[in-house]
Amino acid sequence: MSANLSPPTASETILELQHVTKRYGGLPAVDDVSFAVQRGEVLGVIGPNGAGKSTMVSLIGGSAAPTSGKVLFQGQAINTLPPHRRAHLGIGRTFQLTQPFTGLDIRENVMVGAFFGRRGLSRSQALHVADEVLARVGLAHKATLKGDQLTVADRKRLEVARALAMDPRILLLDEVMAGLTPAEVTDAIELIRSINRDGVTVLVVEHIVRAIASVSDRVLVLHHGRKIAEDTPDTVLSDPKVIEAYLGERYAKQKQAEKDPAQPASEWMEGLA
Ligand SMILES: Nc1ncnc2c1ncn2[C@@H]1O[C@H](COP(=O)(O)OP(=O)(O)O)[C@@H](O)[C@H]1O
Ligand SMILES: [Mg+2]
Numbered sequence: 175m176s177a178n179l180s181p182p183t184a185s186e187t188i189l190e191l192q193h194v195t196k197r198y199g200g201l202p203a204v205d206d207v208s209f210a211v212q213r214g215e216v217l218g219v220i221g222p223n224g225a226g227k228s229t230m231v232s233l234i235g236g237s238a239a240p241t242s243g244k245v246l247f248q249g250q251a252i253n254t255l256p257p258h259r260r261a262h263l264g265i266g267r268t269f270q271l272t273q274p275f276t277g278l279d280i281r282e283n284v285m286v287g288a289f290f291g292r293r294g295l296s297r298s299q300a301l302h303v304a305d306e307v308l309a310r311v312g313l314a315h316k317a318t319l320k321g322d323q324l325t326v327a328d329r330k331r332l333e334v335a336r337a338l339a340m341d342p343r344i345l346l347l348d349e350v351m352a353g354l355t356p357a358e359v360t361d362a363i364e365l366i367r368s369i370n371r372d373g374v375t376v377l378v379v380e381h382i383v384r385a386i387a388s389v390s391d392r393v394l395v396l397h398h399g400r401k402i403a404e405d406t407p408d409t410v411l412s413d414p415k416v417i418e419a420y421l422g423e424r425y426a427k428q429k430q431a432e433k434d435p436a437q438p439a440s441e442w443m444e445g446l447a
Contacts, residue, residue, distance in 0.1 A: 188343065218390030228379070291339065352381065378390065
């Protein structure tokens with residue numbers, strides 16, 4: 175079948191990692207990882223602490239370069255592009271360790287994101303973008319506070335606002351729900367869904383399993399830098415390999431021996447990583 179006869183719903187790869195490895199001092203933080211993200215999907219990424227999730231986000235965003243392997247965005251190899259060039263192409267990311275500009279107010283912090291991600295923006299356009307995204311993440315009423323006057327949860331919201339201000343085609347979220355109350359997590363899930371409904375592809379790294387399970391079309395699991403699973407949320411969260419990765423083999427065997435299906439894995443996995 176020729177390309178122009180493909181059904182309009184045919185999936186299209188927006189981002190692809192091919193055998194990507196990142197070593198720090200000889201130790202692999204990301205180890206021969208390959209996967210593809212389809213345009214329009216929400217891909218969840220989970221894994222215990224130190225699994226390589228943030229490193230992977232940095233390899234896509236451009237703040238780290240792979241030791242080997244290829245990162246492709248919309249078919250183009252972007253390995254060697256600096257972060258601002260990747261932002262112009264449509265890659266927006268948040269940072270797990272938030273570092274707002276403390277001398278700037280919140281609105282100005284978001285304007286920096288707008289300027290970083292979009293070319294030729296005027297100051298008034300950047301202001302408009304900033305106010306729009308601040309309202310969207312629930313920070314409009316704090317627009318004039320300084321970067322160092324925010325709570326942890328609000329700093330996470332600021333990260334999302336800065337990334338959204340870049341007008342991304344793909345949004346990479348690195349643990350933006352850490353420190354949120356359950357009600358705030360519910361709001362954050364709804365925000366991710368609405369961003370995705372607007373046509374933005376989302377890669378979401380998160381420890382909060384309830385959030386990952388409800389927001390993701392597919393889930394990828396990293397463990398010691400390697401991809402150990404990639405499937406639907408239900409399949410991944412009941413995969414013995416994944417349960418073992420979170421609990422250690424011994425506990426998994428004990429759990430299996432108990433054969434107690436009363437508590438879904440998603441409940442006890444939470445908070446372990
Ligand atoms: N800049 C760095 N220099 C040295 N080691 C690093 C650096 N960044 C990450 N690592 C190491 O790489 C591994 C993966 O870290 P990270 O990607 O932050 O994991 P995760 O986000 O899954 O918790 C860890 O062992 C971490 O110590
Ligand atoms: Mg991390």
